[in-house]
Amino acid sequence: MVRVRYAPSPTGTLHIGGARTALFNFLFARHHQGTMVLRVEDTDQARLIPGSEAAMMEGLRSLGIVWDEGPDVGGAYGPYRQSERRDLYRRYLSQLEASGRAYRCYCTPAELEADRQRQRAQGLPPRYVGRCRSLTPADWAEREGLPYVLRLKVPSQGRTVVQDLIRGAVEFEHAVLDDFVLCKSDGTPVYNFAAAVDDYTMAISHVIRGEEHLSNTPKQILVSQALEFPLPAYAHVPMILAPDRSKLSKRHGATSVEEYRAQGILPEALVNYLLLLGWSPPEEREIMSLAEAIGWFDLARVQKTAAIYDLKKLEWMNGQYLRLLPIERVVDAVRPFLDARGIAVQAGPPLDQVVALTRERARTLVELAENLRFFYEPPQAYEAKGVAKYFEEPAVGERLERVAAALELLATWDHDALAQTFDRLAEELGLKRAQLIHPVRLAVTGRTVGPGLFELLAVLGPGETVHRVRRAAEAVLAGAVPIAD
RNA sequence: GGCCCCAUAGUCUAGAGGCCUAGGACGCCGGACCCUCAUUCCGGAAACAGCGGUUCGAAUCCGCUUGGGGCUACCA
Structure with missing residues (x-):
């Protein structure tokens, strides 16, 4: 049974990177008839932004990414907010403490900072020095009442291997890891601990997440092993980078799903575009529905390389959807x-x-x-380029008057009748049809570009058309054409 | 700095030793069509980071270099 999760931290809006990760999880789950879990990682209350959780859920839903279990819909493995799972963490924490796999550390932030300074000065990697590592429960009793954190006792020898479905085996020497913090002094669990516990207790089979978590994975494996949990499968998907190859941030313009919506990008297009960032379909066709993507999705076709998003292609794709x-x-x-x-x-x-x-x-x-x-709004002014090109020819005013007069008499108002009228009038005036069409488009729309004139007029209707042509004719005749821009 | 990941055109990618004179898409340039623009259709320029191996043969395997990214918190 495939069970995957998307686990955002409610510290902002739904990012396109997060959306893409959620999408891959969703597609993987659906492809394998599995379950998608939404888990909110809100252990750090200080970073929490009110409304963020709801905004993220709304963002996901707008893209058609739905979950089977989560804080809002419930499920058999709840609660789905880490802030509501404190008791569970406490149980596993005391188990770790009892088994000697974790220990209390009374070092103060100032001491730790001093350690780091010294290590940096000596050109050493900053790691916990292990001052409290060999303290016994008796020592702990002596310090009763003092604040402490819980650290995992990481074996100093050996290595941990992450079997990644996308990158293969990735090895980490324990010597480069340190005794990281599992639980803060105020009792809140830290990410690497909580994630491992939750992935196990929520029976997650595949952890599919961003590449930035690859380096954290050995820590989570170590926690899992200390707790004797079986390991999930891991798959680290490449990151999405800004056009300057740096990590995505606000200064790179639109990076949230909400901003793209506001810029007029359809969710269908955004999801299709995101799908192509880091994954490629087995066929050479890029426009596809979510249903097709579900059928095709395969971790084996996920790219290892980070992708840079390209607004131009997103817009092209949006154009495709606008037509489709x-x-x-x-x-x-x-x-x-x-x-x-x-x-x-x-x-x-x-x-x-x-x-x-x-x-x-x-x-x-x-x-x-x-x-x-x-x-819906008659032109208040006329495009400068068009005026120069079409309204400054001799006798254009009269020409427009003739058009208005002819259109007024038209019995049937449709594309063909309009075309015939223009043809006839052009012949009478000894002009090319285009010499009528362009000034009339400018008169009616104020612009030089737009839909085919006869289609346009057919929809606009006789009353409005005649009125606008007359108005333009008068302006031209009076030599007082309002110019736009 | 240490550890880890990655490396095909400006961008997204196909490619899992000979099928590659490297395919597709966006963008760009040119053309066709047309009442303009857009769409559409044709055509074009544009890439295997570098250097060494392995092999009869390397975009594909290995090593080094270079470049980019990530992690390195009592953040996630």
């Missing part, structure tokens, strides 16, 4: 972006028709919202 997804899905997705811009769609043409015309010209929902704005 059912129109209703895109309409729903763009609505909040319209609202945020005060674009009132109730008064204008049906949004689905508008989106159908504009979505293939957008890469993000922000762009899409801006691109369709003119359907």
